Amino acid sequence: MPRPARSDQQIKDMRQRLCEAAYELYKAEGYEAVSFRRLAAHLGISHTLPYSYFDNRDELFAAVRLDCYQRFLMAIRGGDPTQLGPVARLYALARVILNYAMENPADYRLMFAMHQPPLARYPELLAIRQAAFDYLVAIVQQGVDAGLIKGEARTVMHMAWAAAHGLMTLHAAGQLVHGHTMDELIEPMLQAIIGPLFGNEPEHQS
Amino acid sequence: MPRPARSDQQIKDMRQRLCEAAYELYKAEGYEAVSFRRLAAHLGISHTLPYSYFDNRDELFAAVRLDCYQRFLMAIRGGDPTQLGPVARLYALARVILNYAMENPADYRLMFAMHQPPLARYPELLAIRQAAFDYLVAIVQQGVDAGLIKGEARTVMHMAWAAAHGLMTLHAAGQLVHGHTMDELIEPMLQAIIGPLFGNEPEHQS
DNA sequence: TGACTAAGTTTAACGTTGTTAAATTAACAC
C-alpha cells in the first residue's frame, strides 16, 4: 500500500486554512466574493484542490458557519453569570447575545441568513444551534420551576429568541428603520419584550 | 429625429415582464437561479437586452422587491379593521402580517433577506418600507394618545416589529427550532410579546 | 536499487454567469 493517505491532522489543517481564508474574505468582501478559485490563489494552491477537502462551496460555508456558531456559543457560555438567579442570568445573557450580534454582524448574518442551503442538510449545524438553544431553555426552566417565569420553558424561550433575533437581524441587515440606533433600542427591548417573558423585575445588580 | 425612443409604456411593460419572470423563477428555483440570460431565454430575447432596462441584476431585484413591498403594504391596508379601536386594530394587523409572511415566505425572504445590496442604495425601497412602518406607528400613536398604550410610539412599534420580524424570519428561513409550528407560535407570540406592548387586554371580538 | 502503485495535486476542459463593446437591424424624417 504505497503512499499513505494524508493524516487526519493534515486534512484538518488544510480545511482550517480554507475556512479561515473564506471567513476573512467573506468579512472583507462579502459572500459572493468567496470563490474556491480566489481562496486557492490566496493559499497558493491549485483552484481545484479545495474540492479534495470540501465537496463544494456550500460544504465549505457550512464549516465556516460551524466555526461561527462555536464562537457564538462560547461567548454565551463565557458571559453567563452562573452564580446569579435564573432571571438575572437571562437578562445578562440577552445583553451578551445582543452585544455579540452588534459587534459581529457578519458572523450573525452568516449564522442566520436566509437564502442559504437548508439547514436541515447540515446536521452538525442543527446540533450546535440546538445546543445553544437548549442551554438557554434550561435556565428558563429553572426560572419556571422557581415560579419566577410563567409558561412552558421552550415556548417562552422561543418567544424571547424570536424577539432578540428580530432585532439583531434588522441590525445586521442594516434594516433598522431610521431614528434609532441599536444602543438606544437594546435597553427598551430588554424591558419591553424580554422583560415580560422572564418576569418584569429582574434581580439585577448593576 | 428618426426612430422615436421607446415609449414610457413600452419600457414599463418590458420591465414588468422581466420582473415577473424573475419573481417566478426566484420562487421556483431560488435567488441564485435567476440570471439575465435565463430570463432573456424565457422571454425570447437576447441575453443582453435586459441591460437596456436594468443597470444590472441588483437593480432588477430591487424592482422585484419593490413589487413585493407593494403587495405586502396592500395586504396590510386591506386587512386593517379601521372601524375598531387602535389596540384591536394592531392585534388584527399583527395577525395579518404574520399570516402574510407564512403564506408568502419567498416574498418575505426577498423583502428582508440579509446578504443583499445595502438597502440605502435604493431610496424607493426605503420609502415604501418607511410607509408601511409609519402606517403602523400612526395607529400606535392613536393608542398612546388614548392612554391605551404606554411609551413612545415609534419605539414601541420598533419593538413589536422586531419581535414579529424575528418570528417571521426564523420561519421563512426554516430555522424555527424543532418542536413548534408557526400556528402554535403565533398566538402565544401575540399574547406574550405584542400583548404587553400594546396593552395586555385587547378589546377583541373573536 | 528501481519498478509498481495509489494518493495528492495540477492542468485541461465544459458549461454558465455578469458585463462591455461592436455590429446589426429597424423605423422614422427628409
Place this chain on the structure above:
DNA sequence: GTGTTAATTTAACAACGTTAAACTTAGTCA
C-alpha cells in the same frame, strides 16, 4: 430611397463551479 439614430443582437472577455484526465510524489516490495 438615404441618412440618422434608437433598439437589439452578436461577439467577446473574464470569472465562476465543477468534472475528468494527466501528472507528481512518496511510499512498498522485488
